[in-house]
Amino acid sequence: MTKRNVTKLTPVSSNPRSSGSNTDKLVDELRRRIVTNQMPPGSRIRENELAEEFGVSRSRVRDAFGILEERGLIERIPNKGAVVMRLEADSFLELFDVREVLEGLMVRLATQNTEPEYWDDLIELFGDDLEKAVAENDFNAYMAAIAVFRQTCIEAAGSDTLRGLLDDIYDRVLSMTRRLMLVPGRASEGFRQHQGILQAMKAGDAEQAEVLKRDNIRSARQWFLKYNDFLL
Secondary structure (H helix, E strand, O other), X not given: OOOOOOOOOOOOOOOOOOOOOHHHHHHHHXXXXXXXXXXXXXXXXXXXXXXXXXXXXXXXXXXXXXXHHHOOOEEEEOOOEEEEOOOOHHHHHHHHHHHHHHHHHHHHHHHHOOOHHHHHHHHHHOOXXXXXXXXXXXXXXXXXXXXXXXXXXXXXXXXXXXXXXXHXXXXXXXXXXXXXXXXOOHHHHHHHHHHHHHHHHHOOOHHHHHHHHHHHHHHHHHHHHHHHHHHO
């Protein structure tokens, strides 16, 4: 089996005038603002203001709204317009359940499809420096590492269907995931769990890697249940 190259996550550009179609640029920028909570749940998104900001027609803005609505990031309400979607506790719990299955599958396929050394870069990433960053509450560093873990696993899993499903889910839950990291102890626990997952993947134990990843998602679900009054 040929060793795969680990690909680092490339952040979405904050410049709405980067390459790509006007609609794509608008969708990417609005997605970035939503998932980073720059546009929090319930925020109204005004067509005319976006058309002026991005230098596009209002029909182009409506096209972007349609894409974002399909991804579950916004909803269009009659006589009110587009607003950033609010997810209730029950919706988040359902997404945790779906993530448990899909992310478990993701790491199992990724482990089966790769040689042990494929995971060396990620094991190094989840090493002493990141542990220190987590201990110092540098949650941006931890979230960036999780993003690299996810992209690397998706690439190794080799399933476009799985990628599409997980991309849709991550867009919906990223803002909440960031808030969950602020709960004392959660980031440290998640960090240790990912170290264990990576060791199982390095050992080529696909079944154990899946078990550990599912445990990781169930653990996050329990933290959410405990602190949902604070998080929502």
